[in-house]
Amino acid sequence: MTILLAAEAVEKRYGGQGVFGAGPARTVLRGVSLSVREGESVALLGASGSGKSTLARLMLGLERPDGGTVRCLGRPIDGLDTAGRRTFRRTVQAVFQDPLGAVNPRHRIGRIIAEPLRHLTGLDAQERAARVAELLRLVGLAPEDADRLPGSLSGGQVQRVCIARALAPQPRLILLDEAVSNLDLVLQLQILDLLAGLRERLGTAFLFITHDVRLVRRFCDRVAVLHDGELVEDRPVAAPFTFDHPAARALLDAMLPAAPSPALRNRSAESRIAP
């Protein structure tokens, strides 16, 4: 299977300068390698501050690694020419957590979704409008919503607009960085089911960055865990779902319960505060 996107031993350090003067540089990623193949759905799990979003930004070419390489279809994304960048953008699309920050509030929904179609495809205006209507239906919105402004939609609806925009150029890989975590669970499942359907029909691959272990078990076939800037797990999702590394196990242990139980609510047992 073709490797669509790969981070190879990437390093990232931040710091040196700040509001309160130069501080020590902080290493955020240490020699991290992660690849996503055609049609694969890979989860990237980790607590906050583990480096998940930094890795995502490196893999999207939004920031440069201090060491190592990111490759798209085998070519390093650093130093791509114009045609190469176009191929990269057509191959990999992304959806982020904050939907309202990711759209121009003055542009109508139709224009927002058509944006990648204008830049990355040869569709004419009429074909673009037809594709926008199709995409809106696909994410559970109405074709008439194309004429609305983002401000008149709810956060969840704008998030679906962002997903429609990512789907627009038919990318081979979509990176979702906590892209559904601010939707309610019913909506999260609807969207993830929809994406799973696309994966089945079109073979679209996903890199799914989340802190919800429960979603990983349902939607991914491989899971990688970042802890303190290092990749501590990279394994298939299989039953029983377990990890070896203590930090990864801690994430699993913290998973919310499936059902209420008197033992859980026996609050006298909760006399200990975790640090």
Added chain:
Amino acid sequence: MTAHRLSVEGLRLSARRDGRPVELVRGIDLAVERGRVTALVGASGSGKSLTCLGMQGLTPPGVERLGGRVRLDGEAVEPATLPGRMVATVMQNPRSAFNPVLTMRAHARETLAVRGDAGALERLLPEVLAEVGLPEPERIARLYPFEMSGGMLQRMMIALALLAGAPFLLADEPTTDLDPLVQAHILSLIGRLVATRGLGVLIVTHDMGVVARLADDVAVMEAGHIVETAPVAALFAAPRSDAARALLGAHRALYPEVFA
């Protein structure tokens, strides 16, 4: 501080959309009792957060209160007098609840001043910081909000609630944006305060996992109405409303090994 039951009756809130009033909360009765956790659940837009605000007499800009009476132990009270002394709040985005130019110590002093007890700051602050799991009180007291993580700020919100001595805590999606480790700590902290301090908690959430973890009673909202109330075990065992069935259906899909 003797109140045991905070309740609201016939709460109705409306907003204007395209110049016409739309009723978002349509006559809600809801109660929170000391020593218990009531969960208010529902899909986005069902009116959960507005109800939570309405219980403390607050309405966001553009929202009008059409009706509703807040009672403490059955006695009608002016809801605007509740925030602070009677009712403390924890929200999804704790950062917006802090004044960016004040340290944690200054926030704590302000909270105690409302209670008329600013003199107790040096004695009480280390105590509540330890209670919510924020070690090194001297260091924490000097921090500004931007120097703290979301989880630390959420703990600080709870510490301020304890300083205020409010018997009721309204928590609107308090753990939704937090990672699972921090989420587990916050939920267990709230549970412990219910047990040790007899705090009465209303927790607004869309996650039935949070409900299973923490709640004693559940109220299910849909389109501005409460469509079902039940003890937590009964709701999970036999939901009666479509809204509860939809929430539980999505929840169970996440636990394939339990509900295969």
